[in-house]
Amino acid sequence: MYKLIIFLLLALPMGVFAQTVTTGTVFDYSKKTLSLPGVSIRNLNSKKSTSTNREGKYTIAANIGDLIEFSAVGYHTDTLYLTNLLNRTIYLPVKSNSLKDVDITAVRMNSQVTDAKDPLAEKYTLLNTGGNLNRKRMTDKVGGLNLNLGYGKYKRQQRKEADLEEKEMYQDEIDENFTPKAITDLTKLEGEELKNFMIIYRPSIEAVKAERPFRYAFYISRAFAAWKKLSPQERKLQDLPKLKAN
Incomplete structure (x- = not known):
């Protein structure tokens, strides 16, 4: 023991x-x-x-x-x-x-x-x-x-999601600043002309990204100067051609 x-x-x-x-x-x-x-x-x-x-x-x-x-x-x-x-x-x-x-x-x-x-x-x-x-x-x-x-595929998916989030952020910013009221206050455009102006001259995401902060009032003023040089026909949105029936 x-x-x-x-x-x-x-x-x-x-x-x-x-x-x-x-x-x-x-x-x-x-x-x-x-x-x-x-x-x-x-x-x-x-x-x-x-x-x-x-x-x-x-x-x-x-x-x-x-x-x-x-x-x-x-x-x-x-x-x-x-x-x-x-x-x-x-x-x-x-x-x-x-x-x-x-x-x-x-x-x-x-x-x-x-x-x-x-x-x-x-x-x-x-x-x-x-x-x-x-x-x-x-x-x-x-x-x-x-x-x-799967790492590369995962990273690519992450980049795509990040790009989409970034685009949505800029789109929201444009919607908040490029408004009918802001344009009318500066240009006095109304009705159909205002609608066509907003479609033709809506700022692109690339332009907004390139200039930070983006000066919306200055951009609208420059766009309106270009708008006044257009002919009445050019200020109108062209209708899409109608599809022929089968």
């Missing part, structure tokens, strides 16, 4: 001070031999963080099942789900829309790297960032964070 207690007391410090870690090296996705120093690495479970050294190497406390986040200026942030604690080679893809912001002087070539492939690479599960752990998981070799093939 005493021998068992002594054995447990001797083994206790080893269990207390033992710490599981995961290690690896981070490279540029496109330039496979280009190691990345200063990459921020964060264990999303334990909140512990570290960064890669001059050779792109890192060591961080972790357990199987933890999520490890890799982030660097000018690169896509991505997350690794640990299925084991073996040494890994990680590749981060460059942000295509932020190339001008990348400080290439901060990246050094690792002279010790002769082969970007990790012969000890193990299978792992890759998750996209954003906290949504219910997204579809992808499997790949450790040694490269897989690019999300």
Whole structure:
């Protein structure tokens, strides 16, 4: 009994001070031999963080099942789900829309790297960032964070939505300022002439964007000067040709 207690007391410090870690090296996705120093690495479970050294190497406390986040200026942030604690080679893809912001002087070539492939690479599960752990998981070799093939489509959709919101904003501004009352006060136009004037000379979104703030009163005055030079026929909206019956 005493021998068992002594054995447990001797083994206790080893269990207390033992710490599981995961290690690896981070490279540029496109330039496979280009190691990345200063990459921020964060264990999303334990909140512990570290960064890669001059050779792109890192060591961080972790357990199987933890999520490890890799982030660097000018690169896509991505997350690794640990299925084991073996040494890994990680590749981060460059942000295509932020190339001008990348400080290439901060990246050094690792002279010790002769082969970007990790012969000890193990299978792992890759998750996209954003906290949504219910997204579809992808499997790949450790040694490269897989690019999300839907990312480009998502960004294009975002740009389209932003463009539509911007156009709606300018359209609302034009509607609020290019009004019948504002035009009548400056030009005394009324009735059919006022209607035709507003259709012909309604300012375009491009013109409003180019001049900020846009001077609507000045624009209406210039448009009215051009209007007075038109012939009576030119001031009328031309009817569309009628379609012939089959």
